[in-house]
Amino acid sequence: MLAKSGAEKMEVYHSIMVTGFTPSPIWISLGIGLIAVTYTVLSIRMIIRYLNHLKKTRSSIDPSFHRWLLFLSSTLLIPIVITVITRLVGATTLPFPVVVFALSLLIFIIYGTFLLQPKFFDKFQYQIDDQEIEEVNSIEKYQNSNLQNNQKSEYLEKIIKYMDSEKPYLDPELTILQFSNTVDIPTYYVSQIINEQLECNFIDFVNRYRIDEIKVKLEDPKLNHFKILNLAYDSGFNSKTAFYYAFKKHVDMTPGAYRKENQLSTA
Structure with missing residues (x-):
């Protein structure tokens, strides 16, 4: 041509x-x-x-x-x-x-x-390093784990205590690898315990705490001057879509409806 x-x-x-x-x-x-x-x-x-x-x-x-x-x-x-x-x-x-x-x-x-x-x-979200890939591959095999029931109870108590006292869920970038390193429990055991004992995955486990955190704030009339989305960010969520999706999934109503309903009941 x-x-x-x-x-x-x-x-x-x-x-x-x-x-x-x-x-x-x-x-x-x-x-x-x-x-x-x-x-x-x-x-x-x-x-x-x-x-x-x-x-x-x-x-x-x-x-x-x-x-x-x-x-x-x-x-x-x-x-x-x-x-x-x-x-x-x-x-x-x-x-x-x-x-x-x-x-x-x-x-x-x-x-x-x-x-x-x-x-x-821009840069692709949620970059994964080689160490995390290796840890996740181990997660897939936890069904064959030899973790004993008493160890499961001990680890579960340790996980719950850490969540209640340190509130790591307030960090929107929290990963299971960071979490397991902090509580000093192997990642695949953390995943196994959350899946077996609490019957959910890691993101749902963390979001339950975030939802409980923001529910307290939505029920407080003193915080009415704050926008719901700002309260969501303070509770560990990092996007509007992720917050509304998680709230609707766990509470079965919108955050606005929850705030209105609970403040009316306490008035």
Whole structure:
């Protein structure tokens, strides 16, 4: 194309504008589509697995981040889907407006994501180091643990006492690795005890304390001049979405409704 003369380039451009792009043979198009779909599915699967990993190791995550990430990954299929539909309806060429529409839609979505969720284009959230990966791999094997019942009771008491006295849940960046190092209990034992004895994962365990912390604040009329979100940040949450999601899950009502209901009952 670069070696063509100006007149020849104009002829090619005019041909595309009038007749559209001539697609590759169908077997090539299907192969490219299959590769694109495979990579997209694997990307979505990796995002879901990573989210499950965070639930086991982090005390606070923003679910909206992963929903947006899943959405953005899915939109990469737009050009492929439009191409496949065009071929299935029997078109021998891809009309230029269709190609422009597909690419414009993709660019619009990426640009819109940049405006609404700029953190996607910054450092990826929740970086995991090699030590944590090794610890988490051990967590998956705790079903085969030889931890005795008396040890479980001892560790559980130690964990609860530390949570009540030191309130580590007020740190929004708390991880299970940091927690286990502080209480001097192996990470996989911490995970095992929380899962078996308290029937929840690490993030739910920590969020229970955060919810109890903010419930006391919401019930206090003296704190009415504080916004609920500010109280949430003071209780260990690090995002609005994560807070409202956790509160609704544990209390089954919104924070605003809880504040109104409990202050009316004590008036």
